[in-house]
Amino acid sequence: MTKITLKVNGTEVSEDVEDNLFLAYFLREQLGLTGTHVGCDTTQCGCCVVHVNGTSVKSCTMLAVQANGAEVKTIEGLAAGDVLHPVQRAFKEYHGLQCGFCTPGMIMAAVDLIEMHPGPLTPEIVRDEMEGNLCRCTGYHNIVKAILAAADEMRPAALEQP
Amino acid sequence: MKISDRALKAVGKPLARNEDLRLMTGKGRFTDDFSLPGQLWAAMVRSPYPHARINGINSSAALQIPQVLAVYSGADCEADGLREINHNPVPSTKYDLKLTGKDGGPVFIGTHPLLPTDRARYVGEAVAMVVAQTREAALTGAEAVMVDYEVLPFVAGTVEATQPGAPILWDGQADNILVDSRFGDQATTDAAFEKAAYIVSDVFHIGRVTGVPLEPRAALGHYDAQTGRYTLYAGSGGAVRQKHELAHVLCEDPKNVRVLSFDVGGNFGTRNRAYVEFGLVMWASRKLGRPVKFRADRSECFLTDYQGRDLVTEVSLAIDANGKFLAMRASNLSNVGARCVSLSPLSKGSGLITGSYDIPVATLRSRAVFSNTMPTQAYRSSGRPEVTFAIERLIDKAAKQLGIDRFDIRRRNLVTPAQMPYLNAVGSTYDSGEYETNMDKLLRLADWDGVPTRRADAKRRGKLLGAGFANYVESSIGTPKERADLIVAPDGIEVVIGTQPAGQGHETSFAQVTADLLGVPFERVKITLGDTDIVSAGGGTHSGRSMRHASAVIALGADDLVAKARLIAARIFKADEADVEFDDGIFKVAGTNITSDWFDLARRLQELQLPDFKDGLRIRRDNEMHTPVFPNGACMCEIEIDPDTGALEITRYATVDDVGRCINPLIVHGQTHGGIAQGVGQALWENCYIDPDSGQPQNGSFMDYGMPRFNNLPFFKTEISEVLSPTNPFGVKAGGEGGTTPAPAVMISAVEDALAPLGITGIEMPATPLKIWTAIQRARTSKASAGE
Numbered sequence: 042m043t044k045i046t047l048k049v050n051g052t053e054v055s056e057d058v059e060d061n062l063f064l065a066y067f068l069r070e071q072l073g074l075t076g077t078h079v080g081c082d083t084t085q086c087g088c089c090v091v092h093v094n095g096t097s098v099k100s101c102t103m104l105a106v107q108a109n110g111a112e113v114k115t116i117e118g119l120a121a122g123d124v125l126h127p128v129q130r131a132f133k134e135y136h137g138l139q140c141g142f143c144t145p146g147m148i149m150a151a152v153d154l155i156e157m158h159p160g161p162l163t164p165e166i167v168r169d170e171m172e173g174n175l176c177r178c179t180g181y182h183n184i185v186k187a188i189l190a191a192a193d194e195m196r197p198a199a200l201e202q203p
Numbered sequence: 204m205k206i207s208d209r210a211l212k213a214v215g216k217p218l219a220r221n222e223d224l225r226l227m228t229g230k231g232r233f234t235d236d237f238s239l240p241g242q243l244w245a246a247m248v249r250s251p252y253p254h255a256r257i258n259g260i261n262s263s264a265a266l267q268i269p270q271v272l273a274v275y276s277g278a279d280c281e282a283d284g285l286r287e288i289n290h291n292p293v294p295s296t297k298y299d300l301k302l303t304g305k306d307g308g309p310v311f312i313g314t315h316p317l318l319p320t321d322r323a324r325y326v327g328e329a330v331a332m333v334v335a336q337t338r339e340a341a342l343t344g345a346e347a348v349m350v351d352y353e354v355l356p357f358v359a360g361t362v363e364a365t366q367p368g369a370p371i372l373w374d375g376q377a378d379n380i381l382v383d384s385r386f387g388d389q390a391t392t393d394a395a396f397e398k399a400a401y402i403v404s405d406v407f408h409i410g411r412v413t414g415v416p417l418e419p420r421a422a423l424g425h426y427d428a429q430t431g432r433y434t435l436y437a438g439s440g441g442a443v444r445q446k447h448e449l450a451h452v453l454c455e456d457p458k459n460v461r462v463l464s465f466d467v468g469g470n471f472g473t474r475n476r477a478y479v480e481f482g483l484v485m486w487a488s489r490k491l492g493r494p495v496k497f498r499a500d501r502s503e504c505f506l507t508d509y510q511g512r513d514l515v516t517e518v519s520l521a522i523d524a525n526g527k528f529l530a531m532r533a534s535n536l537s538n539v540g541a542r543c544v545s546l547s548p549l550s551k552g553s554g555l556i557t558g559s560y561d562i563p564v565a566t567l568r569s570r571a572v573f574s575n576t577m578p579t580q581a582y583r584s585s586g587r588p589e590v591t592f593a594i595e596r597l598i599d600k601a602a603k604q605l606g607i608d609r610f611d612i613r614r615r616n617l618v619t620p621a622q623m624p625y626l627n628a629v630g631s632t633y634d635s636g637e638y639e640t641n642m643d644k645l646l647r648l649a650d651w652d653g654v655p656t657r658r659a660d661a662k663r664r665g666k667l668l669g670a671g672f673a674n675y676v677e678s679s680i681g682t683p684k685e686r687a688d689l690i691v692a693p694d695g696i697e698v699v700i701g702t703q704p705a706g707q708g709h710e711t712s713f714a715q716v717t718a719d720l721l722g723v724p725f726e727r728v729k730i731t732l733g734d735t736d737i738v739s740a741g742g743g744t745h746s747g748r749s750m751r752h753a754s755a756v757i758a759l760g761a762d763d764l765v766a767k768a769r770l771i772a773a774r775i776f777k778a779d780e781a782d783v784e785f786d787d788g789i790f791k792v793a794g795t796n797i798t799s800d801w802f803d804l805a806r807r808l809q810e811l812q813l814p815d816f817k818d819g820l821r822i823r824r825d826n827e828m829h830t831p832v833f834p835n836g837a838c839m840c841e842i843e844i845d846p847d848t849g850a851l852e853i854t855r856y857a858t859v860d861d862v863g864r865c866i867n868p869l870i871v872h873g874q875t876h877g878g879i880a881q882g883v884g885q886a887l888w889e890n891c892y893i894d895p896d897s898g899q900p901q902n903g904s905f906m907d908y909g910m911p912r913f914n915n916l917p918f919f920k921t922e923i924s925e926v927l928s929p930t931n932p933f934g935v936k937a938g939g940e941g942g943t944t945p946a947p948a949v950m951i952s953a954v955e956d957a958l959a960p961l962g963i964t965g966i967e968m969p970a971t972p973l974k975i976w977t978a979i980q981r982a983r984t985s986k987a988s989a990g991e
Contacts (some may be wrong), residue, residue, distance in 0.1 A: 042275070043535055046370075053532050058805075061339075069236075070237075070238070071349065075229070075231075075232065075233075075235075076228070076229015076231070078227070078417075078418070078468070079419075080417045080418065080419065080468075080501065081419075081501040081904070081905055082500050082501060083501065083904060083905070083906075085501075085904060085905035085906060086417060086501075086905060088417060093324060098615065098709070109974070111433075115230065116227075116228065116231075117229040118228040120228055125224075125227070125228075129227045129228070132223070133220070133223040133224070133227065134219060136219070136220070136843070136869045136872075136873045137225055137707030138227065138475045138706075139707070139708070139873060139877060140416070140417070140418070140466070140467060140468050140469045140705050140706030141222065141223075141225075141226030141227070141231050141350065141468070142231075142233060142391075142416075142417045142418040142466075142468030142469060143229075143417050144226050144227055145229055148227065150590060156598055159450035165268070168913040169912040169913070169914050170911045171913045172912050172914045174913070175417060175905065175910055175912065176417070177414075177416060177417050177469050177471070177877070177881070177910075178416055178469060178706045178873075178877045178947075179873060179876055179877050179880075180876035180877045180878075180880035180911065180916055180919065180942075181876075181911075181912075181916055182873075182916075182919055183873055183876065183878040184654075184913075184916070185913070194708065198712055
């Protein structure tokens with residue numbers, strides 16, 4: 042057991058955790074934040090993506106103790122109260138989700154992509170950059186559209202320069 | 204109820220979904236999101252052998268492990284009198300083709316106990332369960348259970364399992380064949396083949412794939428000794444069905460079983476049959492007095508989720524000198540795996556072997572065989588991609604053989620609208636459709652005329668362009684019964700119904716239907732699903748049945764509800780019932796200025812507490828509807844192959860799908876996209892490969908099972924065609940699975956078109972770069988040696 046202190050969705054938490062506990066299960070089972078899903082346990086599907094210090098991370102293969110001192114944002118912390126994040130709004134408008142299981146990881150990864158990718162986002166870039174997230178329902182078609190639409194709304198002109 | 208287009212305000216609109224908000228904000232309710240105080244964890248001991256006798260199970264070492272509480276085997280299940288899962292695998296609605304055993308006898312379906320006592324029959328079959336305080340301890344315990352296996356010869360291959368001398372899975376059976384039925388007219392078919400100018404034949408294996416819902420299957424069972432009731436949290440394709448099946452397993456009155464299936468992370472048929480772990484966690488909870496949870500990891504899902512397809516089909520087409528189809532012969536062989544869970548794929552495919560074409564006579568032999576593999580189940584368009592692949596690939600072959608353009612030969616043979624309803628040669632009655640129109644629309648949508656230009660352009664870039672095409676017709680049958688409760692409260696209308704979505708948007712599309720039928724705003728309707736203490740009956744979601752069955756029973760229920768509301772209004776307003784008129788959500792007493800709407804009526808009724816209407820403004824309606832519908836369409840794709848690497852890129856993909864009435868185009872297009880991806884996946888990447896020497900499945904993770912991904916799929920052009928079905932009130936057929944049905948045929952059609960200049964035919968699915976590259980190398984080598 043190790044005591045860790047970190048910020049989760051803006052709130053400081055201090056918890057004793059098993060040394061072999063993955064961040065995903067720490068969030069789900071110890072903090073009750075079940076929006077972060079686990080689809081494979083092996084970093085292959087992306088359902089578990091959260092942000093750690095502002096960068097997307099597959100939380101099923103990061104130990105909770107590694108997040109000591111970090112700022113973690115999960116899908117539960119993405120919207121500002123009742124105001125959805127632009128990526129969430131775009132997923133709804135473009136029907137970028139069906140069963141919704143991959144959706145939290147998909148949205149968290151997409152937010153990171155839109156915020157961090159230098160240069161314009163094209164369908165090809167979105168498809169290549171998001172390749173580590175799997176979806177079985179949508180054929181990705183509407184997810185790509187949603188991400189591009191959200192990017193149009195979110196991205197400062199500077200990022201759009203090639 | 205007759206549906207007037209005037210009343211349709213929400214139906215037909217691409218409304219965003221009611222489901223989305225909770226799913227996008229982390230508030231979904233998937234099975235593993237539930238935990239109960241004091242819960243224990245279960246892990247399965249799984250057979251490492253495809254076939255082995257279980258001579259004993261020693262749990263003493265496992266029980267020494269800290270936190271391990273119990274180890275249970277099949278003998279323990281038997282001692283407690285647990286029954287087998289009664290899958291009821293033989294399709295039995297009025298319009299299902301009737302499958303039989305050999306010589307017309309009953310189908311031998313074997314047994315499916317929670318844990319076997321005699322033999323393990325496939326790799327991954329659970330033979331014991333360990334329950335512990337934590338999941339880690341349960342998994343460690345499972346590794347410590349010593350099973351005394353006597354390894355037996357196995358058979359995994361579909362054709363191999365039918366052959367004399369193959370290891371037999373079930374005692375008392377002469378072989379592994381459980382179904383052997385013949386359909387159609389032998390004499391007239393033989394006569395037609397006699398006089399045919401051409402006979403075109405082929406054999407295809409539509410391989411084994413798996414559904415891969417992204418939510419791993421999970422179950423949380425809780426037995427409450429105070430009430431004597433079981434509760435199971437487990438996502439599925441229909442909680443009501445699971446409730447009854449699990450009550451049977453536990454020898455319990457169904458009223459003492461509650462099943463909760465809220466958000467379900469993908470199904471595709473995979474979750475439509477009960478899993479042994481569901482019964483096991485319920486039983487273990489009773490034995491140990493605490494809730495018990497199970498969660499499969501991804502490898503367990505690859506190994507032991509019910510799998511799909513695996514059909515071998517031998518087909519021949521008799522054709523006259525003008526390219527008109529005269530007759531067809533088919534022999535289909537379905538691999539059901541080690542235990543017979545569902546014969547739906549074989550049955551549904553059997554009724555559609557003649558595809559979209561007017562083939563006057565046909566014979567069909569339908570067989571099913573046991574093998575030492577994971578049981579198969581209906582998967583994303585059960586049985587239809589298989590037979591569509593057979594007829595469409597055969598027609599492409601015939602076109603080449605006869606030297607007729609592939610569209611011309613299809614046009615000469617398509618079933619016409621004038622022939623509807625059309626009785627095909629194996630007894631299926633197609634309800635409606637405009638097949639040639641679909642084809643024409645598609646060719647325009649996809650700019651088929653531009654293929655030669657694009658092919659030349661690809662060639663300049665060193666690529667081989669292939670254009671694939673297929674028509675399809677499929678069937679939506681499904682459990683015939685559905686129930687809806689329609690409940691009007693002062694603040695809204697609730698519909699309780701027994702379907703089970705896994706992403707299909709029932710909370711939205713059913714609300715659209717209800718809103719228009721009752722003349723209320725869409726926002727005022729709420730759909731309740733998935734808790735068997737609230738949902739008393741219902742057929743679940745499979746076979747594209749839900750929109751059709753739901754809209755039908757809600758339409759009937761709406762009629763009843765209006766009738767009841769008129770009675771209530773008459774009483775409240777002291778009018779004659781005959782004078783209460785209803786139009787577009789408003790009740791009006793004729794000749795007065797008295798009007799009321801649903802919510803006003805419900806409020807007044809609540810206040811007045813009329814003794815005759817104590818249950819409030821609500822009705823319960825049951826409907827039984829057997830008549831199937833036949834969604835249909837046309838599909839094309841274009842690919843470019845790099846001949847140096849065998850790499851394939853999909854550059855164009857378009858479909859026209861006749862879904863009947865489209866309730867929500869946003870949802871239907873989305874369903875089609877996902878359906879396409881799954882069909883394309885089977886054609887190009889997906890395969891549950893079993894090593895023939897060891898019988899070991901080789902695909903245990905996303906590293907070794909080829910999934911459709913962001914960067915191997917294109918955008919799709921999908922167009923909806925609405926030819927209303929005459930079989931149900933809204934004219935609904937079905938959407939989504941039409942994306943899957945033609946996809947394998949259309950992809951392989953494109954691959955063969957691309958490779959035709961090299962003289963390559965017969966690429967098997969999945970058409971991986973290695974297979975394509977190898978075929979190209981062979982063709983070049985043989986061309987070179989021929990030239991020497």
